[in-house]
Amino acid sequence: MGNNHIITHLPIYKAALHDDWDSVSEMFKNDPGLMTKPITMWGETPLLIAIGTDRSHRFVEKLVKRLIDVGAKDKLIMGNQDGTNPLHYAAMVGNTTAARLLVEHAADMTHVPNFDGNNPLNMAALHGNKETLEYLLTVTQDLLPEEGGSSLYAGVAGGDLITLTIMSGFYDVALEIIDLHPNVVLEKDRDGRTALQILAQKPEIFPSGSKLGFWTRFIYSLIPVKKRGRHTNEINILLRTFDKFTAGFWSALQYVAPTIKYIHDIKVNNNLSSLLVERICKIVIEQVDHDIAWNIFGSAIASAVTYGIHELVEECILTYPGIIWYNVDGYYLFILAIKHRQERVYNLVYQMSRFKVWTTVQVDGYVKENALHKVAQLAPPHRLGVVTGSALQMQRELQWFQEVEKSIKPSYIEALNIHGQTPRMVFTEAHKDLLAAGQQWMKDTASSCTVVAALIVTMAFAAAFTLPGGNQDDGKPIFLTSNTFMLFIVSVAVALFSSSTSVLMFLSILTSRYAEDDFLYALPKRLTIGLLSLFTSIAATMIAFSSALALVLKDKVTWIAAPLVIATSIPVCLFGLLQFPLLVELVKSTYGRSIFHQQNDRLIH
Incomplete structure (x- = not known):
């Protein structure tokens, strides 16, 4: 009974959906209150409905103008029952046309969060609307507390913005945000994650996670990728002209062969991911704060080891060598790499001439197990599947066991764990089912x-x-x-x-x-x-x-x-x-x- 008004206002609802301003213009003129009245079960106004369609642009334009003409400009910010206002709706559906119109008349709307704490910037990033996000970034001022507002590039809001932007795959936009607001990479989102940690969970954008065959790798090596930076002299101007010519050639080729575009996008993402990691690491270390560096680098490499992103781990170690001793659930970096069978991360031990001897000496005091005991355990299922067939999986497990066996102290080879088992005994017990399957x-x-x-x-x-x-x-x-x-x-x-x-x-x-x-x-x-x-x-x-x-x-x-x-x-x-x-x-x-x-x-x- 309390929702009967929904049926009553169906003509307005339908007009907003179908961009039919003329059918309700006279109705709004006679009763201006209808323009801001909730007409759905979720408390949506006609403006919210029209913006949400991303098609009823004339309806939105006429309605905004009518609201301003009747002196109800303050009603432009009116949201639904969740506090989601018209600019939030525009950000959610990627309605950049409506976003421009709203910001033109109510610029402060960019800073207003809904009841969940999401501002329009974050909503655009969350829903993957790049064009709208880029526009909002150009019109959203960074208000400081003393200026009567809170910064959208600091605290949880800033953490949400940069992590959501990266999760949506807008790596170039993320670089622009970081260039303008470097400290945003130090912030954590509402789930406690930093930008570097999110990058560490996206192996597909790094070369190590790009699954390319022989011919695709060859094409990959030929495709030019535009570098960030400016040309400053005549030689570089000539190079820029040549780059434009080659870029045009490859752009034309992408239309003929869609696979070329796919490979090009992979290379672009690889380049952007490298730039992002380098930039973030540089900003973090410039803080000259051990706790910040330890927490940001440590949480990132914990994820990077799990996903096998050795490029990110390398950059973190180059920036802050001591991070190899970051403890993840009781394990140091290389023990964690052994546990997850990430050989590309483990191979970094071959590049560490001074610390190599210390990388596999850790012993789990509770169960008395060393690195050889750990590698004797069965690999995670997703890592077993990197080779074909149970026989080759068994071969790969034996190769891991032999490799770690060569790098540990001789006394560890026959060491007993809390259950009185040597590493070889643990291996036999853990791999008996795989052995049978391989047979x-x-x-x-x-x-x-x-x-x-x-x-x-x-x-x-x-x-x-x-x-x-x-x-x-x-x-x-x-x-x-x-x-x-x-x-x-x-x-x-x-x-x-x-x-x-x-x-x-x-x-x-x-x-x-x-x-x-x-x-x-x-x-x-x-x-x-x-x-x-x-x-x-x-x-x-x-x-x-x-x-x-x-x-x-x-x-x-x-x-x-x-x-x-x-x-x-x-x-x-x-x-x-x-x-x-x-x-x-x-x-x-x-x-x-x-x-x-x-x-x-x-x-x-």
Whole structure:
């Protein structure tokens, strides 16, 4: 009964929705109070509804003008039952046109928060409306307490603004805010997070989190990215002209190939993230306040280690080397990297010539476990999944164990924890399920491939004694002098030998003892040789079949060669597409460069 007015004012509601000012103009003229009367269950006025559509621009313009004409300018700030005023609505939906109109007549509205404490700036950032946010930043003054207002770039409001801007992906806008209000990076948002901590939770904007293949990395290296800063001399003016030309070329290319734009955006974000981290670190250390630096850097690297963002960790350590001893839930930086299996963060130990010896000496006093005990625990599920299959996951876990084993004190290798277990005992216990899964994965893979390889052996052996065209009276093949026949017989021989090798390799996998250490090198090596041999035998079999057909049909169908080559390549390509990624991963993880190595020289001193 108390909401009957909603039905009564439906014509006004519909007019606001559909930008139909003419239908209500006379109504507002006769009863000006209707212009500011709540007409929905949430206490929304016609102005709020019209702004919220981001389409009823004429309605908003006429309504604001009418309110000012009748002396109700103060009603422009009137909000709904949550204290959300018209400028909040404009910020929420990205209605920059309405925002300009409102600020023109009520500039102070930019500082008014709603009942949740959100001001228009934060609302625009929260809802990802970049254009509106950029406009509001240009018209929102930084009022100091002595000027009768509170700064929107300080305290929780400032913390919310910079963190929400970064979370929305507006990194260029965040840089502009920091340039104008450097101390905003020292503030915490309502959840107690700083700008650097939010960056540490966005691995996708750093090079280490950008998943690029070979060709995308090549294109990435060629794409130019505009640098911040100004050209100051004639040489730089020439460079700027050249940059404009190349930028125009790549911009045009982005329309033709959307993938280019995707890679370009990745590189832009990588560049902006680097600038943001450097700028924030510089501002923090310039405060000459240990507590501020310790808390901001420490909370950021705690998140960065979890997400594997080594670039951010590096910059923090370069700025403040002592931060490597920041304690996160009882663990120092490199122990935390071991726990989360973040090799790129752990690899920073190779760049720290002076502190390397101290990085893995920590012992958990409560459970008496050292770094080797920690790496013996099973990796988090999201880190296990970075490699394919349970067998390679087991291999990666063994590689981690061996790496940490090399870097700790010899006395730690057989040290007992509170349960009387050595690190190796902990590893065996923690990985028993993964070991069983790896054994099953290996057996299933080997069994499937053995069947295929055995069939090829049978076919190749039979083909060697069933020659195309038959034999002469003296037993010699009819096509013995033909080059195509030589291709056939060589292909059959290669298919037989390679498939036999493949069968032997897969049989050796099936009869293996499946000990833990076998997954480090022996089993992956056998699987690699088996898959390579199987691939070779399939390719050779297709070549042999094609050459046999070409010999038989050459006098009848002279054009048969080209279609046969195409047909032959189809199964070979399919096998390559389906199995080659696994083969590459096997070779890379077993014979390739270790995941533990010095990444650069930035921290060496």
